[in-house]
Amino acid sequence: MDSVELLDPLVGRFIPTAVASVLGSFLASVYVISVDPAVGLVVLACALLAPLSQMAGEKWIKERGDRWTVSYRGLYAESLDAAQGMATLKAFNASGRRGRELVERGEAFCRDSIRLMVAWCASSSVGQLLVPIGTAAAVGLGAWHAATGSVSVTGLFTILMLTRETFRPMHELEAAYHAAYSAIPAGRAVADVLRLEPHVRDTAQAAPALRHNPPGLEFSDLRFRYPTRRAPALDGFTLVVAPGERVAVVGRSGAGKSTVLGLLMRYFDTDKGSIRIDGHDIRDFPLAELRSLVGVVAQDTYLFHGTVRENLLLAKPDATADEIRRAVTAAQAAEFIARLPQGFETVVGERGLKLSGGERQRIAIARALLKDAPVLVLDEPTSSIDAANEAEITRTLRDLTRGRTTVVIAHRLSTVRDADRIVVMDSGRIVESGSHADLVAGQGLYAELVATQTGAQA
Numbered sequence: 261m262d263s264v265e266l267l268d269p270l271v272g273r274f275i276p277t278a279v280a281s282v283l284g285s286f287l288a289s290v291y292v293i294s295v296d297p298a299v300g301l302v303v304l305a306c307a308l309l310a311p312l313s314q315m316a317g318e319k320w321i322k323e324r325g326d327r328w329t330v331s332y333r334g335l336y337a338e339s340l341d342a343a344q345g346m347a348t349l350k351a352f353n354a355s356g357r358r359g360r361e362l363v364e365r366g367e368a369f370c371r372d373s374i375r376l377m378v379a380w381c382a383s384s385s386v387g388q389l390l391v392p393i394g395t396a397a398a399v400g401l402g403a404w405h406a407a408t409g410s411v412s413v414t415g416l417f418t419i420l421m422l423t424r425e426t427f428r429p430m431h432e433l434e435a436a437y438h439a440a441y442s443a444i445p446a447g448r449a450v451a452d453v454l455r456l457e458p459h460v461r462d463t464a465q466a467a468p469a470l471r472h473n474p475p476g477l478e479f480s481d482l483r484f485r486y487p488t489r490r491a492p493a494l495d496g497f498t499l500v501v502a503p504g505e506r507v508a509v510v511g512r513s514g515a516g517k518s519t520v521l522g523l524l525m526r527y528f529d530t531d532k533g534s535i536r537i538d539g540h541d542i543r544d545f546p547l548a549e550l551r552s553l554v555g556v557v558a559q560d561t562y563l564f565h566g567t568v569r570e571n572l573l574l575a576k577p578d579a580t581a582d583e584i585r586r587a588v589t590a591a592q593a594a595e596f597i598a599r600l601p602q603g604f605e606t607v608v609g610e611r612g613l614k615l616s617g618g619e620r621q622r623i624a625i626a627r628a629l630l631k632d633a634p635v636l637v638l639d640e641p642t643s644s645i646d647a648a649n650e651a652e653i654t655r656t657l658r659d660l661t662r663g664r665t666t667v668v669i670a671h672r673l674s675t676v677r678d679a680d681r682i683v684v685m686d687s688g689r690i691v692e693s694g695s696h697a698d699l700v701a702g703q704g705l706y707a708e709l710v711a712t713q714t715g716a717q718a
């Protein structure tokens with residue numbers, strides 16, 4: 261946003277001034293040539309050399325300008341980060357430390373700004389010096405030619421007037437360029453963003469017809485590494501979920517559970533392997549169609565700045581008032597929404613009224629109900645809910661999963677016992693699979709996780 265705004269002086273001021281200056285200077289110096297060729301050539305040479313000398317320092321300015329941009333963006337991002345994370349910084353008594361770091365960044369930014377100014381001043385002062393030199397030479401030569409009679413008094417008067425007119429636009433150009441200098445690195449930053457290619461290409465034209473409702477899912481030998489990581493997040497993940505089956509995926513933190521969801525939604529594409537819905541590769545579905553097939557109740561529900569109703573309509577923009585009422589009742593959200601100051605019209609989310617984790621989760625469930633997708637992914641659905649509400653929400657979720665193919669990603673093993681099947685992940689692949697009783701009896705990783713959690717709760 262900032263970079264776009266910085267382009268304004270370049271587009272709005274520098275470019276029109278540059279066109280007018282070049283044209284004005286050229287015409288004025290051509291007229292002086294017609295009056296006195298020698299004087300005209302001196303004026304034209306100085307008029308050309310002034311901007312050329314500036315261009316010679318361009319590389320120097322560019323280097324410093326690039327450093328200035330990096331410094332500016334870093335300071336901006338870190339200041340914003342510190343403001344947004346103020347509660348965390350205060351809780352860790354780290355706000356003073358972060359404040360000092362920001363001051364250091366600010367000082368570095370100040371130094372980079374001064375370096376850029378110095379480069380700018382040095383390169384522009386050569387050009388500026390050429391203006392009085394050119395004017396003095398033209399006036400001196402013109403006066404001499406008038407004294408020797410080769411130029412009339414009227415000609416000398418014309419030379420005096422037009423020499424000034426040749427150099428005047430140079431001053432204006434200089435001022436406009438100065439105002440626009442930060443637009444050059446900003447323009448590069450904007451171009452960098454415009455050149456970015458999406459990770460995932462939406463090339464499919466029409467969605468294949470589904471034979472089963474709900475459809476089955478097939479994850480075959482998925483291998484995936486986040487671009488910023490060395491180790492793969494998924495390494496040979498294979499899982500078949502039958503139509504209508506409810507499969508729970510468990511595993512230690514970082515095992516790759518949420519990555520499976522990210523790949524199913526095509527936030528990223530797999531490096532190797534494939535995901536199929538009802539036998540069709542997910543890349544054969546247009547992205548919008550694919551995402552309309554999958555409902556997600558995520559770990560942390562994001563509420564946008566808007567009313568409760570607007571947040572619910574995100575799932576189904578044309579939902580009727582009756583559909584909304586039924587969804588919130590089934591998600592057990594009706595009661596707390598009724599208690600809000602303006603009910604459904606209460607503004608929530610950023611800068612609005614904050615809701616508790618459990619209330620947000622109920623909204624997420626209501627959204628999933630409204631979306632009514634045949635495939636459902638519950639990503640740690642009860643992680644932000646207290647034990648008293650957990651049983652109730654778990655019951656609601658069970659109703660929600662009826663008649664849908666469901667993948668439950670869970671940390672709290674108490675929430676997955678009634679799944680049709682539990683699969684256990686470790687280092688990006690499935691290492692165990694079976695019912696709760698089978699897995700506990702197997703004395704493997706699942707039994708270990710259960711023992712750890714039971715021990716932690718005891």
Ligand SMILES: Nc1ncnc2c1ncn2[C@@H]1O[C@H](COP(=O)(O)OP(=O)(O)OP(=O)(O)O)[C@@H](O)[C@H]1O
Pocket residue numbers: 486487488489493511512513514515516517518519520671
């Ligand atoms: N956006 C990302 N960029 C880079 N690495 C990531 C990203 N998201 C996850 N990872 C890494 O990929 C691995 C798998 O992460 P993932 O979130 O899938 O695990 P998880 O089993 O869902 O963990 P948790 O239960 O803690 O949510 C981890 O090593 C994690 O650090």
